[in-house]
Amino acid sequence: MAHKRTLKVGLDSAAPFPMHSDYNAEVFEGFEVDLMKAITAILDFELEYEVSLWSNILEKLFKGELDLICSAVTVTDSRRHILEFSNPYLHFRLCAVINHGDNLSGIADFKNKTIGIREATEAEKYVHVNFPANNMVHAETNRELYRKLQAGKIDMLIDDSPIAGGFLQKNPKLKVGMYLPNTDSQYAIAMKKGDVQLKAQFDQALSTLKENGLYQTIYKKWFADVQF
Template structure:
């Protein structure tokens, strides 16, 4: 009898603990969902939409000689925030850790020229695409040994750390060395001084930087496009109310011609025609 009582006591203890843990887990999940649902309310109450970005990605976002933050994404984020009745506040973050920073609540959205990929969609949600992006190859003018991706074998190639450029070059198995950079400007500079044979970069970023460089004649952009990558605004998983509000604001800006003006300003053409 004593043995039976002891067994029953153990069984009841285990059952109680299981229920307690399940309750805690349910509470935690419920709280997480509640936090996501309340993000829009918090933004409206504070009057601020916190935007995460990496500020060396021209023409999407970058700092000018006076350290002022400029770019396509900056103008778009400010216009979206205005439509929502709030102000945009920009939070600089290294791109390699930007998804984790969003998930931890450092800011409300990511607007940083981010390509929508299957891997990223497992971690965060995205708006509809707002820019169609491609990966391109840039070489130093006069380098006739690289005419396309097939010529990257045995070469040293620069990419942005944590970017889709880094993922794209993985399919080229015979590259001699892949060097990863925090800033696009650094990899393009290394290309000119001979530390790299080529750079793989987002098309709007590479072309804009080169067009503004006083050494633009020293860069050659190859015609080949390595991948097609739509860019989107990133949200925490389940943050559907904020996502819907931001998407609505963007759609209105596209309809009233604001996005066309921003596009022409930064890309030299209206990509929304």
């Protein structure tokens, strides 16, 4: 009997829940976990997860040490130059998260605010481009970032809306102050540049899941009451 192909899948060690939880926790779960199970069931692949810091993970894929990354990877033009992407599996926006007692009525309210961001993320780029004069505080993990906001070390943080949603379910003292204009984004599965056969297989599997309703079932399970 032929062995199933095993895919090495890169995961962000700072788990971006509800996309996926901490791989080393008792329960490894999330939208992307269910999605990958469903895709690999169709394609008859095995999965081997490898956990790494976000700043290393894209580099590992680029070097060919991983087959793919399914860990809240935003599709961008610059990443397209060096990586292959599947069709997107989730649409979202960037949002500003603030403490419950605060309010944001618009971008003008960002003036003089200290903004928290995660290193090597699209949110970080967005803040550098749009608010270069602001005081910025960088964090290596989501947890550290949200903790800084609760501790009053920053005035707000910028994050992907699905991940913010996951944190806000656990942090009732925080809220989304606003969704940021012109930040419509997509998550997709990243693969090594030139791995077009694998991309085609994943795109086909994603289409099948949308046609047979399984994608919608997984989506509802994780995002039933989240708005983004």
